[in-house]
Amino acid sequence: MSAVDLPLVVGVDGSEPSLRAVDWAADEAVLRGVPLRLVYASLWERYEGTSPAQDVGRPSEQVMAEDIVAAAARRAARRQAGVKVSTDVLPEEPEYALVRESREASALVMGTRGRTGMVEMLLGSVSLAVAAHADCPVIVLRGTQDQRGGPETHGRIVVGVAEGPAGSAAVRFAAAEAELRGVPLEAVRAWRHPAHPAGGESARLHEERAAETLEAAVSEAAEQHPGVDLRRRTVEGHARRVLLDVSRDAGLLVVGAQRTQGAFGLQLGRVTHGVLHHAACPVAVVPHRS
CATH class of the missing domain: 3.40.50.620 (HUPs)
Known part of the structure; x- marks a missing residue:
């Protein structure tokens, strides 16, 4: 895969910050002319073992994760109809999965859950670990400004x-x-x-x-x-x-x-x-x- 074909990867978990990251990354992918890859990673197997979800035959958190990335893909398509979107659900630690994803990515985009009030907004441990070890540029969507306008605005x-x-x-x-x-x-x-x-x-x-x-x-x-x-x-x-x-x-x-x-x-x-x-x-x- 050539550098121009490398996807823009987004770590998603269903939270509002990660959904804002999907919006931002969809715009960025269109600007760069690259595909968008949405990844959910979690060690649900460690906690749920092989206990399947009712009538599905898969762990319940896997079902939830698949729903999350599917919803994120629909959101990206609504945001930018022309963007090519792929998704993946990985049963492993998020920081390890995303660092590995960075080896075949043009850049990696992450939201961050900040604290409000008297406590300063601090970066989450996953975002920090990925930024510290990724092989590609990592874009962390800090700030309280409205980021829905996209990176170009x-x-x-x-x-x-x-x-x-x-x-x-x-x-x-x-x-x-x-x-x-x-x-x-x-x-x-x-x-x-x-x-x-x-x-x-x-x-x-x-x-x-x-x-x-x-x-x-x-x-x-x-x-x-x-x-x-x-x-x-x-x-x-x-x-x-x-x-x-x-x-x-x-x-x-x-x-x-x-x-x-x-x-x-x-x-x-x-x-x-x-x-x-x-x-x-x-x-x-x-x-x-x-």
């Missing part, structure tokens, strides 16, 4: 520019998305002036270095996507806080994640981890394997 894309290949990979993804949607792309590089600079280094010097890093990261994308309105911005402050601030009026925030072969644990930097938990808009995590 939410204004500019912002990409946080980090040093190294992970930063460049994030910029390339962001530029391609901005071109598809016909929206501006704002590339942001945060910088900080040390409290006790060595050798009397000025704040201006640190800002100039940030601008140089930014330019190096966006130069290739600027050449490949000349029609994109690319805006460069350096901001003094901690990268996590800077990106959370710009997420308040962005349609999509894109960040990179370095993957190290053979490493264990959550392979997300502190900045990416922070924006996944607290951003005010959808977040795309773009992996780069070293």
Whole structure:
């Protein structure tokens, strides 16, 4: 299967956030010209064993899961009549199933169940694990804004520019998305002036270095996507806080994640981890394997 044929995968579980993810992904699949794949994963066999549902001969949660993905497929078809939809029900841990799905996906879309009131909206463990280990970009639909308008209607894309290949990979993804949607792309590089600079280094010097890093990261994308309105911005402050601030009026925030072969644990930097938990808009995590 060529890269252009790889589906856009959505993790569904019947919740309202996952249904919003189906809407968002259906629009995104049409923009990309790729099929949509809806996946429900759960370890119902562990809890139900081989006890069948009445008159069906299959575990009751499997029947429920099949109903959920069927309803999600109908919703996607209503949203975008031309999108090609496939579904699957997998009897395994959701995070493992979705990470495996990411190996043959153009991107993976997930909703997140946030908390309201006095508690900040925190990312669920499944979304966090998938974002930390997936082989393809993972888009987590954070934020309280109405996302029913689709990915093409939410204004500019912002990409946080980090040093190294992970930063460049994030910029390339962001530029391609901005071109598809016909929206501006704002590339942001945060910088900080040390409290006790060595050798009397000025704040201006640190800002100039940030601008140089930014330019190096966006130069290739600027050449490949000349029609994109690319805006460069350096901001003094901690990268996590800077990106959370710009997420308040962005349609999509894109960040990179370095993957190290053979490493264990959550392979997300502190900045990416922070924006996944607290951003005010959808977040795309773009992996780069070293």
